[in-house]
Amino acid sequence: MDQPGEEAAMPEDRLDERSVLGRALLILESFGVEDGAVGLSELTRRTGLPKATVHRMCRDLVTARLLSVSPEGYRLGRGLFELGMRAATERTLLEVAVPFLQDLFTRTRETVHFGVRDGDEVVYISKIGGHRQARAPSRIGGRMPLYCTAIGKALLAYSGPETVDRILTGPLVRRTPRTVVGPGLLRAQLAQVVERGLAYEYEESAVGIVCVAAPVLGTDDRPVAAISVTGPAGRFHPEAHAASVHAAAAGVASILARRGNMPT
Secondary structure, three states: OOOOOOOOHHHOOOOOOOOHHHHHHHHOOOOOOOOOOOOOHHHHHHOOOOOHHHHHHHHHHHOOOOOOOOOOOOEEEEHHHHHHOOOHHHHHHHHHHHEEEEEEEHHOOOEEEEEEEEEEEEEEEEEOOOOOOOOOOOOOEEEEEEHHHHHHHHHHHHOOHHHHEEEEEEEEOOOOOOEEEEEEEEHHHHHHHHHHHHHEEEOOOOEEEEEEEEEEEEEOOOOOEEEEEEEEEEOOHHHHHHHHHHHHHHHHHHHHHHHOOOOO
């Protein structure tokens, strides 16, 4: 994850896919957030590696508990979850944020997200929803572009100008008819986010979804994370919950600063 106060590193090189580590990572990264079991032939197609190599690597990954295997195919293993939960930055954030997220859900009874910026995307590290939660495309561990989600715009608006310029001058894919893809309009929206401390989305990442988000700011006013509440466009009015979202984000930031363990 990006460190607060730093621009996203744009790696010029990836791991050599001819190396053991590179091939193992290629296999693990070929699993999507919606995947259940994936067969050997499909993993071979996704990775472009020889079938014998994929079979051998998957066998080793199963032994390491990074994959599990069943008659239906391979799945990401519990060992990956255990390793992920040892990540100090995300663990610290969740330990502090979860009570605020739960309170926010109790108050709104709508879907609550908690995400961090990674490069040009938001990665969701927590999601709380009830029986009537909106059919949002987000998943824990999933990614979405920064420019078309409320939580992403809350993170982007407080990032450095180099990041904003790069994203606004790059390709802005229209995900729905309401996705804002005009750089000038999007830049004006980001300026409003900084002015208000709040970001809004109106069916820009998925049809029928609206939300409001606020950044969790570090002591240098750079975004550590962001919190959002999401609901269906037919009955959810994000402006009505703006104060609660803003207060939750400020509460998380205050405790992190008080503890002196603001993620770095």
